[in-house]
Amino acid sequence: MIIAATLAIFVAMILAIIRGIAGPTLYDRILAVNMFGTKTVLLISLLGFVMGRPEFLDIAIVYALINFISVIGVLRYSDSNEFKHTPANKESTEKEP
Amino acid sequence: MDIVINISSGLCLFVGSFLCLCGGVGMLRFPDFYTRMHAAGVTDTLGSAMILIGLMIISTGFLVFIKLVMILLLGILIGPTTSHVLAKAALHNGLEPLLGHQEEADNKETTSSNP
Amino acid sequence: MINIVILTLLVVIAIAIIRMKDLFAVVMLLGIYGLLSASFFVAMDAVDVAFTEAAVGAGISTLLMLVVISMTGRREITTRHKPLSALLVVAITGFLLIYGTLDMPYFGAADAPIHGHVAPRYINDSMQEIGVPNIVTSVLASYRAFDTFGEVVVIFTAGIGVLALLSVARRPEDPEQITVINDSMHKQHLVIRIVVKILIPFILLFALYVQFHGDFGPGGGFQAGVIFAAAIILYTMLFGLSTARTVINQSFIRLTAAIGVLVYGSVGLATLLSGGNFFDYDVLVNDPIAGQHLGILFIELGVGCTVAAVMIIIFFSFAARREIQLNNKNKESSSC
Numbered sequence: 189m190i191i192a193a194t195l196a197i198f199v200a201m202i203l204a205i206i207r208g209i210a211g212p213t214l215y216d217r218i219l220a221v222n223m224f225g226t227k228t229v230l231l232i233s234l235l236g237f238v239m240g241r242p243e244f245l246d247i248a249i250v251y252a253l254i255n256f257i258s259v260i261g262v263l264r265y266s267d268s269n270e271f272k273h274t275p276a277n278k279e280s281t282e283k284e285p
Numbered sequence: 286m287d288i289v290i291n292i293s294s295g296l297c298l299f300v301g302s303f304l305c306l307c308g309g310v311g312m313l314r315f316p317d318f319y320t321r322m323h324a325a326g327v328t329d330t331l332g333s334a335m336i337l338i339g340l341m342i343i344s345t346g347f348l349v350f351i352k353l354v355m356i357l358l359l360g361i362l363i364g365p366t367t368s369h370v371l372a373k374a375a376l377h378n379g380l381e382p383l384l385g386h387q388e389e390a391d392n393k394e395t396t397s398s399n400p
Numbered sequence: 401m402i403n404i405v406i407l408t409l410l411v412v413i414a415i416a417i418i419r420m421k422d423l424f425a426v427v428m429l430l431g432i433y434g435l436l437s438a439s440f441f442v443a444m445d446a447v448d449v450a451f452t453e454a455a456v457g458a459g460i461s462t463l464l465m466l467v468v469i470s471m472t473g474r475r476e477i478t479t480r481h482k483p484l485s486a487l488l489v490v491a492i493t494g495f496l497l498i499y500g501t502l503d504m505p506y507f508g509a510a511d512a513p514i515h516g517h518v519a520p521r522y523i524n525d526s527m528q529e530i531g532v533p534n535i536v537t538s539v540l541a542s543y544r545a546f547d548t549f550g551e552v553v554v555i556f557t558a559g560i561g562v563l564a565l566l567s568v569a570r571r572p573e574d575p576e577q578i579t580v581i582n583d584s585m586h587k588q589h590l591v592i593r594i595v596v597k598i599l600i601p602f603i604l605l606f607a608l609y610v611q612f613h614g615d616f617g618p619g620g621g622f623q624a625g626v627i628f629a630a631a632i633i634l635y636t637m638l639f640g641l642s643t644a645r646t647v648i649n650q651s652f653i654r655l656t657a658a659i660g661v662l663v664y665g666s667v668g669l670a671t672l673l674s675g676g677n678f679f680d681y682d683v684l685v686n687d688p689i690a691g692q693h694l695g696i697l698f699i700e701l702g703v704g705c706t707v708a709a710v711m712i713i714i715f716f717s718f719a720a721r722r723e724i725q726l727n728n729k730n731k732e733s734s735s736c
Contacts, residue, residue, distance in 0.1 A: 189294070189295040189298050189299070190298065190340075192298075192299075192302065193298045193299075193301065193302040193336060193339075196302035196303075196305060196306050197302065197305055197336075199306060199309065200305045200306055200308060200309035201309075202309075203309030203310065203312060203313055204309060204312060206313060207312045207313060207321070213318055213380060214424070215318050215371065215374075215375045215380060216318055216321065217425070217428060218371065218428075219312075219318070219321060219322055219325055219371060220312070221428055221431065221432070222325070222367055222371070223308070223312065223325045223329060224432070224435075225435075226329045226333060226360070226364070227305065227329075228435060228439075229333070229356065229360070230305070230332075230333050230336055230337075232442070233336075233337070233340060233353070233356065234336070234340070235442070237340060237343075241447075242345065242346070242348075242349045242352075243447055243617045243618050244442070244447070245349065245352040245353065245356065246352070246451065246610065246613075246617060246618055246619065247438075247442070247447065247450060247451055247454060247618070248356055249352065249355060249356055249359065249606065250451060250454055250455055250610075250623075250627065251435075251438075251454050251458075252356060252359050252360065252363065253359070253603060253606075253627070253630065254454060254455060254458055254459035254630065256363045256366075256367065257459060257463070257630055257633070257634050258431060258458070258459060258462050258463065259367050259370070259371070260370065260592065260596075260634065260637060260638070261462065261463040261466050261633075261637060262428075262466060263370055263371065263374040264637045264638070265466045265467055265470040266374070266378075266424075266466075266470070362595060362598070362599065363595075363599075366591065366592060366595045369591055369592070370591075370592050
């Protein structure tokens with residue numbers, strides 16, 4: 189059962205990466221990276237149980253914190269003018285393939 | 286007793302992985318950023334909570350159990366906060382949500398609408 | 401099998417990083433690159449290294465790069481000339497390096513010298529000689545303590561370099577202006593501030609746990625220092641640089657960085673004065689095992705202090721420069 193859960197989490201990670209590559213706006217990509225990070229925390233915990241080494245849970249805690257701090261950092265330092273999402277900006281990003 | 290533990294843990298793991306898969310599919314199929322964030326935020330938090338509860342039931346020692354409880358509390362606190370911060374930043378920087386079909390034509394005609 | 405998949409993904413992401421012109425996407429891809437490297441180390445069963453890579457590569461580096469591109473701009477300026485001579489030099493050097501590694505034994509071969517003499521000595525004798533369950537910590541902190549001393553001095557030198565290049569003489573801000581900035585940020589970031597106020601003590605406690613649990617599981621001084629610095633950086637990002645400077649004094653942080661290196665060096669000096677070799681912890685107290693434990697405790701403390709202080713110094717310098725640039729822009733736009 190744990191192995192089936194690991195495979196399911198892996199598939200969810202691949203779906204998140206697809207959205208991360210194809211997301212039309214910047215915020216879709218940030219959301220995809222955040223979801224990828226949360227799924228990684230789960231993957232590390234499950235792998236720790238599968239391989240019989242519970243030390244991996246320390247890495248899972250650290251990665252949850254690092255994921256959170258990175259998203260906060262991204263949103264705090266994207267306040268400048270270049271990240272403003274004007275409608276002209278939106279049309280130009282939708283025209284790109 | 287053993288079989289009760291195994292079955293309940295398997296059930297929690299199954300529900301959790303089903304929710305995570307739904308979240309992944311929702312990320313691909315929903316039309317707008319704000320709806321995708323519903324999919325990602327809700328299913329992320331509840332799915333990871335279910336998976337961690339399933340692992341807690343079959344955990345092998347006291348320290349492992351405590352660490353899983355800590356990851357669970359951290360996940361429950363961080364997940365909704367990240368959704369809120371993302372949505373607020375996107376709205377503050379001008380990303381407009383996609384509204385219903387009848388008002389979509391009005392939104393396309395007037396570029397600076399704010400319902 | 402999984403190694404090939406991860407390595408292929410690493411190569412794909414590296415090519416994407418080089419070819420993309422949008423620097424923000426490049427920073428995100430660098431974060432994912434650090435995460436993939438950490439998984440690669442986990443797949444190779446090197447848990448300590450994966451820990452450090454996840455904390456530094458996917459966390460602190462991404463934050464520092466974000467501060468930088470918020471200052472410099474989001475597009476990469478394309479160069480006009482094609483650097484063909486540079487390409488030739490790089491290709492020749494790379495070819496010579498690869499040719500040099502053909503003589504080395506294969507990765508993991510059983511008859512390599514390192515697997516014949518060095519590794520069995522560490523694996524067999526580490527528990528009796530040092531008494532610490534985590535072999536990585538015993539190798540890093542006791543058998544190769546001199547190399548770790550070099551690493552700590554390198555980190556300290558990086559901190560001094562950043563201070564020499566980027567430090568700004570600040571006049572002390574009046575408390576009224578600090579409360580004005582604080583109140584405006586409070587209105588803007590209300591929810592996240594309260595959540596972070598709950599989280600930061602736990603992150604600091606977790607850093608202390610990682611520091612002292614390094615003898616028994618993955619952890620140690622480097623990882624603990626990075627996590628500690630990450631907590632302080634989180635506080636600085638959300639409460640403003642001025643408030644963070646009144647909470648954490650600048651001179652205290654610089655003093656801590658120096659004290660970490662000094663503690664490490666003075667453990668070596670104490671072993672010399674007690675009659676043993678440099679960093680030979682057996683002579684510190686009467687019992688050799690207790691001496692090893694005491695020595696490892698002190699040098700991990702020194703490493704943790706220096707790493708945390710240097711990361712905080714680097715982030716504060718970057719953030720101070722960014723604040724000055726924003727102030728200059730505001731003054732220009734308000735005076736025009």
